[in-house]
Amino acid sequence: GEDVEQSLFLSVREGDSSVINCTYTDSSSTYLYWYKQEPGAGLQLLTYIFSNMDMKQDQRLTVLLNKKDKHLSLRIADTQTGDSAIYFCAESIRGGADGLTFGKGTHLIIQP
């Protein structure tokens, strides 16, 4: 069955880089996503990557995909207090046209 796993917490100092990791089990996964959830809010789509890509960069965000190990990571450069949130990894076989399978989320804690 499908399973997506993430660490529950990550603590970083303001200004450092944050690296949030995710592993998935379904080798059919074609699209992999990162969402951000702030307290009391919905999920905000940050970025996504296709399984035929190794890396995608978007401003402060860098996504790395190791398809062989089924490992996905999200790097946030120059982490700011506004980055404090829960980050969810999600996967799908057919992209946004099908339901997503989510990890439990990683709480990113920013230390001053």
Place this chain on the structure above:
Amino acid sequence: DARVTQTPRHKVTEMGQEVTMRCQPILGHNTVFWYRQTMMQGLELLAYFRNRAPLDDSGMPKDRFSAEMPDATLATLKIQPSEPRDSAVYFCASGLDPHYEQYFGPGTRLTVT
């Protein structure tokens, strides 16, 4: 600024009562999803529609939950009768097949006492 909207944002009800949650997808989107978020289970897909037709509702308890799309601008999720274990945040999301993005609404926080 295109957004998914959901009403109500908060709902407190007693066990046994009927609950109806509503979602307005982004205009032009043809796929609508319902997810439920709890501390224990995380985010789970309940059901989804494409072009108003139900495609998959295998994540939904069939005996008490029902989901419909009366028209392209409205999706509803109904629980009857509600139970305390239904307490959760219910999210609606929409997308445009065959594109890849899926956009979430702010959620309805349901508390069943």
